Amino acid sequence: xxxxxxxxxxxxxxxxxxxxxxxxxxxxxxxxxxxxxxxxxxxxxxxxxxxxxxxxxxxxxxxxxxxxxxxxxxxxxxxxxxxxxxxxxxxxxxxxxxxxxxxxxxxxxxxxxxxxxxxxxxxxxxxxxxxxxxxxxxxxxxxxxxxxxxxxxxxxxxxxxxxxxxxxxxxxxxxxxxxxxxxxxxxxxxxxxxxxxxxxxxxxxxxxxxxxxxxxxxxxxxxxxxxxxxxxxxxxxxxxxxxxxx
Ligand code: ADP
Ligand code: MG
Numbered sequence: 613x614x615x616x617x618x619x620x621x622x623x624x625x626x627x628x629x630x631x632x633x634x635x636x637x638x639x640x641x642x643x644x645x646x647x648x649x650x651x652x653x654x655x656x657x658x659x660x661x662x663x664x665x666x667x668x669x670x671x672x673x674x675x676x677x678x679x680x681x682x683x684x685x686x687x688x689x690x691x692x693x694x695x696x697x698x699x700x701x702x703x704x705x706x707x708x709x710x711x712x713x714x715x716x717x718x719x720x721x722x723x724x725x726x727x728x729x730x731x732x733x734x735x736x737x738x739x740x741x742x743x744x745x746x747x748x749x750x751x752x753x754x755x756x757x758x759x760x761x762x763x764x765x766x767x768x769x770x771x772x773x774x775x776x777x778x779x780x781x782x783x784x785x786x787x788x789x790x791x792x793x794x795x796x797x798x799x800x801x802x803x804x805x806x807x808x809x810x811x812x813x814x815x816x817x818x819x820x821x822x823x824x825x826x827x828x829x830x831x832x833x834x835x836x837x838x839x840x841x842x843x844x845x846x847x848x849x850x851x852x853x854x855x856x857x858x
Contacts, residue, residue, distance in 0.1 A: 615675025615691075616641040616805060617662070617775060622670040624657050624829075631657040632668065633829035639822075644801040646816050647809045649826035650849065655809045656697070658826070659777045663687055663694045674775055693773030697780050699760040703753030707744050707763055710752050711735045714767035734770050741799060742766040743792065758782075758789030762796060775805045782815055794819035817841075 619637040623630065632654045639645045647655050661668035664684040672679045679687055701710050708731070715735055731739075731748075739745040742762040747755065752763060761781045768776050778797075782790045790812070797806055797819060810816055816823065816837065823840040825833040833843040840846055 615677075615774060616643075617807070618671075618673045619658075619662070620671040622658065622661060622668055622672060624654070624661050624666055624668045631829055632661060634670075635826070635829070635831055637824055637831065637834075639805055639807055641805055642802045643805055644797055644819065644821040645805075645807045646820035646823045647807055647826060648811065648816060648823060649832070652828075653826040654829040655826055656779055659694055659779055659807075659809065662777065663692060688771065688773075691772060691774035692777070693768035693771055693775070694777040695761070695764045695768070695779055695781060697783065699757075699764055701752040701755075701760050701763050701767070703751065705752060706749050707739070707752055707755070708735070708748040710763055711738060711766055711770050715770040734772070738766040738769040741769060742796065756789070758785045758793065761785070761793065765796065765800070769800065773804065776800065776807070778806065778808045780809050780811065782810060782812060790815050791818075 617637070617639040619635055622632050622635040622637075624632040635658060647658070649655055657666060660666040662672045662679055664679070664682055664687045668680055670680065674690060674692055677690055679690070679692065702713070705713070712735065715732065739748055742765055744759060744762060744766065747759070752760065755763065765776070765778070765781070782793050785793065794815065797808060800806060801821075820837050823835065823837055824831060825840055825846050827849050832849065833840050833846045
């Protein structure tokens with residue numbers, strides 16, 4: 613079972629500009645949490661702070677372990693994985709090779725040699741989970757946009773990340789790809805804790821278990837989809853805005 617994420621008074625300041633402004637955030641073990649909010653709300657910066665990419669003050673604990681102040685690689689080894697807004701797979705390597713490299717991060721050379729005799733169970737399982745078993749020998753560069761995002765999620769699975777922080781994984785996806793991604797996130801959560809940054813309200817209504825709304829670096833609202841949608845402050849700054857765009 614995964615640990616939960618407990619953030620207290622998180623602050624990130626860039627040259628005097630406060631991007632994350634005293635955020636408290638609890639994500640229960642196994643939750644599928646959506647983190648939403650207008651552009652510039654501080655969503656990516658929050659994930660950057662938790663994964664050691666930017667300096668932050670306050671506290672961000674995963675289970676019992678404080679993450680702030682640790683380096684990026686240590687945080688990965690503690691079981692915290694993230695994806696970026698732009699997919700970061702090795703395009704010139706196969707799907708299987710991408711997964712092997714991710715798995716190899718926590719393994720010695722003997723495991724890498726052994727794998728030549730077959731695919732390790734966790735890699736085979738990840739291939740099934742992300743729906744790319746029949747593409748395993750294809751170059752990652754030949755995958756569709758959505759499939760690259762799934763491969764990235766698969767790389768987190770074989771790293772055995774227990775907390776997955778996904779930055780806009782369905783951006784640019786077709787409706788079918790979104791549905792498949794939602795099903796994937798449902799399958800992955802439970803055993804693992806998942807935080808998804810996402811703008812798309814239809815996708816959120818369909819798949820979010822809980823929602824946190826960020827606005828100008830602060831938590832504006834939090835709760836179930838219904839609670840957040842009924843919150844007048846959310847309607848004003850976010851849903852109203854989104855409705856106008858639609
Ligand atoms: P979101 O992901 O919610 O769209 P970000 O976390 O990317 O928002 O950005 C929050 C705010 O912090 C924005 O105003 C952005 O311009 C600013 N910001 C992000 N990264 C940096 C940086 N490295 N230096 C200065 N300002 C930054
Ligand atoms: Mg962002």
